[in-house]
Amino acid sequence: MPRLHASAGFGALLALLLIIGFGAWRYDGFISEYNILTVLRYNSMFALVGLGMCFVIMTGGIDLSVGSVAALSSVVAAYLSPYGLIPGLLGGLAAGLAAGIINGFIISKMKILPFIATLATMLAASGVALLLSNQQSVPASYDTNFMALGQGDFALYAPEWVNGEDAGFFGAVIRIFLGFPIPAWIALFAYFLGSLILNRTAFGRHVLAVGGGEEASRLMGLPTDRTIFLVYVMSGFLAGMAGVILAAQFGAGQPIEGVGWELFAIASVVVGGTLLTGGKGSVGATLVGTLLLGILFTVLNFENGMGWISLSAYWQSVLRGGFLLVVVILQSRLTRSAAAA
Amino acid sequence: MATAEPFLSMQGINKSFGNIPALIDASLEVREGEVMALIGQNGAGKSTMIKVLNGFSRKDAGTITVNGAPWAATSPEMAQRGGISTIFQEINLIPFRSVTENIYLGREIKTRLGLLDLRAMQAGARKLLAEFDIDVDVRRPLGEFSTAIQQMVAIARAVSFDARLVIMDEPTSSLDETEVGVLFETIRRLKAKRVAVVFVSHKLDELYAVCDRVTVMRDGRTVAVSTMADMTKLQLVATMLGRDLAEVRRAGATAFTEGTRTIGEELLSVQDLAVGRRVSDASLSVRRGEIVGLAGLLGAGRTETARAIYGASPHEKGSIRLEGKETDFTAPADAIKAGIGFCSEDRKHEGIIPGMSVRENLTLALLPALSRAGIVDESRQREIVLRFIKEIGIKCSSPEQKIRELSGGNQQKVLLARWLCMNPKLLILDEPTRGIDVGAKAEIQRLIRKLADDGLGVLMISSEIEEIVEGSDRVFVLRDGKMTAEFDGEAINEPAVMGAMAHGHGEVA
Structure with a gap:
């Protein structure tokens, strides 16, 4: 079964490489520094939300509230941004954390189905965000360095020569590395930690055990309720982080953003080969899944740019949905044939 | 080798669920290094006893x-930390x-x-499994x-918690013969380490192979404790079923009366059937107007045989003929079309739809025949429902009453009616009177008799020996997946049937 599991993640990686290859072959500027950094900057938010979702789904749960929680945190962070980067960051994280704690409590202690519980918090968080913001986007402060969280990088620290004419390939690599957007660093760091937690801590193993058999885990004496509680707290916290980046990237708290993020996150997780029923999954594959769906979006934009076709954003949703369906069908086929073997 | 003080002592245990007592003054004692068999019919209280011991349920009274x-x-x-591990079924x-x-x-x-030490854990797992002669890739x-x-x-895993007592709840139910051998070897090793074992199984041979003593439970009470050597298989079965060997007679404890007995030609014929792990060689037949009892201990393969006939499980070997024609059912729907009805033993989960009315429950299987272009012919539906409510005496305030509000006996009648309204040729009843009070039981039994007298073939599975003996025109006995005996007419009596259940042949040992 790990072979199957690896193959699901491997399949996503292969698809990612194919689509990048396709883009590089078909479109000018697809492999430009500008495009790469834009893709990374924009998708880092989804990557964070996807990571939280990945842990939730591995326990066999679901968190529908991530989108509105991110919207709420973006509003809170924008309000606090005049006081500086740290207050903005902490405020946004606190909002996410609070939502996560509420979700975790309702699900693990009051035993409400995750779907229902997070549906409720999704509506509630969205309402709070709209109330706080008066249904307007909340401009973030340009006077503090808050925006760096969404738009910044370390390019300023680049040595002179890499920007020179003859910097060559090596110089470009260093340029991209230092030009790496701060949100992408945050996401990378989160994924590194997430992978460590999943693979090398007891909590991570308990997450998979609970998803693989909640009753069995309980009978084995594992802290199932605490494990379930913590994954929702994690998911809320990461959604909060995504919200902070949202506010910083677009220069404003966005109370109506985040619609459909939960579905995008679920899609990334599933495309990465994590079982929706829980018990099996991979953090790295979720990152691949996020990038895959994100780059698919970029490819469609480039295709529109070519002028041959003009696909609206709605068509992109249709295509992504179809793509997801194919992956899920393949997944269940593979699982079934593995079970039959 | 027996120590004076038992390692585990449970005395005077009482436990009720709601108003229904599950344990009444039950007791269990296990000595260090002893393998104790715990046996009893379904509902005898074994599982409750185990759950009270391992902390899953709380006892109402008694000392442990x-x-x-x-x-x-x-x-x-907590039980695990205290040295008692349970391996669930x-x-x-x-x-x-x-x-x-x-x-x-x-x-x-x-x-x-604070990170996991994967290498140390893998080494530990390998070492632990090596003690049981298991060499697998632990990753x-x-x-x-x-x-x-x-x-x-x-x-x-259970033993590595330094368990002093390991409870095994039907550990062999999913194992094949060689695997059972390995398990027994493991139990002997545990014994050598002075670990006590409580072994729950319905397979008598296994009990004699591996257990030192046996505790028999019936109706929530501990009714016998003995060394295995001092109890014959027949005594064991008789104690389990609560029949006194000396008094076993055709006494008339059930409501099955002598009917008119117009037994017709052969309806169903099953030859050399093999189904999964549980059934290896089953043959039986049912004729029109006949009630055929299918007896056997739990796990003998009765339900599996019935499910195969009904097309709910595929069979690997053998043939099933209905009215002389080989059947080829791939799903229950095929069997229903061919005229077979099946009342499952699990009324709650596989039978009734609690939130639906009596009318809806009764006509669920008939709906395709009742509807034209997807529209249900409600007047015909109502007519059928009213007819059956009257004919078989379903007590309900109206056809629209929710079935969950009915008593178990009346629910069962609705289920019987569900099949009867399809005009089946053969009705398979799995534990038709389980969980039904005495009065309603008699009514159901009379109803089954009447149906047979009207020409229906009935295959009845029951764990109640008197129901089988008094209700059947013929009896087949399954033992460990094999059909071991057939009794007809006068030859049907309790000692004979119990003997076949215990030993595999009809004589009393």
């Missing part, structure tokens, strides 16, 4: 001492996770940094291995 000290586990993990491990993880979940070995997911290996891993 372990090693002389009062025992107060309130959860399975369904293996309660995580198939997706590796063998190592399954052994170490909940007590992981960590490095100084592979548990689900890749055979049920026996999984069972062994569960046992290894």
